[in-house]
Amino acid sequence: MDNNNNNNQIQNANENQNENEMKNLEKKVTKNLIKNYSNLLNGNSFKDFSIFVENKSNPFEIKVHKSILSSRSPFFNESLRQESLSISLNQFNKKEMESILNSISKQDFDKLKQFDFFPKSFLVDIQNKVIQDNQKEIENKEKENQQMKIEIEDKWKKEVENKNKEIENKEKENQQMKIEIEEKWKKEIEKMKPVFDEYEKEFEEIQKKLEPIKKNFPQFSETRIITEEEYVKKLQEWINDNDFFSKMKKGFSAKRDGFNSQNWHKAVDGKGKTLIIIKTKQNFIFGGFTQVGFKYVQSSGENSNDSNAFIFSLRNDKGDRIPAKFTYKQGRAIYSNLSYGPIFGSGYDFKLESNLQPGYSNFGYSYNPPNGITWNTDSGKSYLAGSYSSWEVDELESYFI
Numbered sequence: 204m205d206n207n208n209n210n211n212q213i214q215n216a217n218e219n220q221n222e223n224e225m226k227n228l229e230k231k232v233t234k235n236l237i238k239n240y241s242n243l244l245n246g247n248s249f250k251d252f253s254i255f256v257e258n259k260s261n262p263f264e265i266k267v268h269k270s271i272l273s274s275r276s277p278f279f280n281e282s283l284r285q286e287s288l289s290i291s292l293n294q295f296n297k298k299e300m301e302s303i304l305n306s307i308s309k310q311d312f313d314k315l316k317q318f319d320f321f322p323k324s325f326l327v328d329i330q331n332k333v334i335q336d337n338q339k340e341i342e343n344k345e346k347e348n349q350q351m352k353i354e355i356e357d358k359w360k361k362e363v364e365n366k367n368k369e370i371e372n373k374e375k376e377n378q379q380m381k382i383e384i385e386e387k388w389k390k391e392i393e394k395m396k397p398v399f400d401e402y403e404k405e406f407e408e409i410q411k412k413l414e415p416i417k418k419n420f421p422q423f424s425e426t427r428i429i430t431e432e433e434y435v436k437k438l439q440e441w442i443n444d445n446d447f448f449s450k451m452k453k454g455f456s457a458k459r460d461g462f463n464s465q466n467w468h469k470a471v472d473g474k475g476k477t478l479i480i481i482k483t484k485q486n487f488i489f490g491g492f493t494q495v496g497f498k499y500v501q502s503s504g505e506n507s508n509d510s511n512a513f514i515f516s517l518r519n520d521k522g523d524r525i526p527a528k529f530t531y532k533q534g535r536a537i538y539s540n541l542s543y544g545p546i547f548g549s550g551y552d553f554k555l556e557s558n559l560q561p562g563y564s565n566f567g568y569s570y571n572p573p574n575g576i577t578w579n580t581d582s583g584k585s586y587l588a589g590s591y592s593s594w595e596v597d598e599l600e601s602y603f604i
Contacts (some may be wrong), residue, residue, distance in 0.1 A: 253289035256297055263297045406557070422451050427458065427598050428482040434517045437526045441515060442492055447476050447604060455601040462559040464544045467601070472497045472539070474603040480517075480544050481553075483561075484595040488517040489587045491547040495604070497539045512536040513572050514547050516587055525575060534569040544599070552576055553587055559594055564588040 252269040255262035326593025363453045407429050417424040429435055439448050455470040471477055477497060480490040491514040515528045534549030543562065544555030555561060566586045567578030576582045584591035 235413065251288070255289060255291045255587060256299075259291075265297070289378060353406075363451075421451075422449070422602070425453050425456075426480075426600060427456070428480050428600055429517075431517075434488070434526060437517070437528075438515075441513065441528045442478070444476070450604050451476075451478065451602040452604075453600055454603050455599070457559050457596065458598040462556070462596070462599075464557040464559060465541060467544055467559060467599070468497070468539075468541055471601045471603060476603060478602040479547075480491070480600045480602075481555075481596060482598045483588055483591050484597045487519050487588050487594065489519070489553070490515060491545065492555070493537050497537065497545070509536040512547070514552060514566075514587075519586065520589060529566075529570040529572060532569055534573045536569065545601075555596065555599070559599055561588065561592055561594050563592055565595065 250266035250268055252267050252272070254267060256265065257263045303401075333405070353481060359495045412430045412432075413424075415432055416426075416429065416435055419432070423429050423435060429438075439445075442448055454474070455467055457467075460466050460470065473496065475496040476492075476494050478490065478492050480488070482488050491512065493509050493512040495509045495512075510531050513528050513530050515526065517526045519525055536547070538546035538549075538554075540546070542557055544559045546554040548569030550565055551563040552566050552570050553561075553564045564587045565579060565584050566572055567576055567583040572578070572583060572586070576586050588594040
């Protein structure tokens with residue numbers, strides 16, 4: 204038993220000695236490794252990466268080992284995989300960068316916590332610096348925004364003021380223009396008042412003249428041309444057809460239905476007996492009557508032989524010769540064409556164009572003129588309407604059953 208105990212003691216002593224020797228060796232190796240690592244870290248011979256800090260135009264260069272940085276930090280292990288040989292971090296100064304032995308941006312402050320060799324107090328200082336810098340940046344930005352806001356408000360105030368002034372000036376101009384226009388029209392109205400009074404007086408006189416016509420001849424109650432009872436009696440005498448004269452109605456009025464030849468044809472063509480009365484703006488009144496009426500044709504003209512047709516003059520500048528009736532003599536009594544208004548006579552004793560304005564008045568070819576009036580002379584061209592082609596139609600009325 205004693206021998207066994209001795210042997211165990213000897214064995215344990217040997218194991219303890221070996222363990223101590225290993226620990227001493229490990230310390231020695233670790234010490235040598237730290238020394239070698241420190242020599243490598245502080246030496247410049249094999250440094251393969253540069254960090255530039257401080258001034259942008261003239262930066263300070265810190266040489267470092269890319270392999271050591273990457274082994275010490277997962278952050279740099281990822282960042283330094285690129286092929287570049289340097290990096291610029293001029294937001295840090297030389298002292299800061301030498302303290303942390305690597306580079307980091309303010310925005311990546313949290314990455315510093317990955318470096319276990321940084322003193323906690325240093326991290327706090329860095330954090331405070333970042334916070335201060337950020338706070339200053341925020342304050343500066345707020346000042347800039349406030350200044351910008353003030354400038355924008357001032358600008359808009361000025362623009363609003365200018366716009367208000369512009370509107371006020373425009374309103375003044377419009378008001379002045381309104382006053383000027385009102386004054387102008389007042390003067391114009393005053394100037395035209397005698398004319399209006401004359402028209403009103405004339406209208407009242409016409410209405411008075413029309414009263415017996417409306418009463419005794421209701422077929423002319425809507426006329427704008429026949430204002431003399433004498434004219435009605437003459438038309439009744441010349442037409443000499445009491446049935447037609449008593450039943451006839453105004454089927455077309457240029458002022459009511461439009462100065463258009465197609466409208467006129469649609470109203471009167473195919474109606475048989477038709478009375479045409481024309482008043483010019485020169486105050487001549489004339490017209491025609493046909494027992495066969497007008498035919499509705501598209502383009503080519505059609506003749507109508509009507510030996511009983513006649514034309515008449517109720518008012519012109521030959522006062523001693525009117526009212527007067529002129530019977531058919533030769534050629535075409537009336538002529539129909541959709542492109543023209545009423546046409547009486549082959550030689551255009553009178554003819555109206557498509558807009559029911561004058562084409563010609565050359566009286567005396569197809570109808571018998573009075574003594575001293577000859578077709579195709581000044582007397583024939585001026586008798587019915589005052590001129591050959593310069594007269595204007597004021598109203599055209601057509602009557603039929």
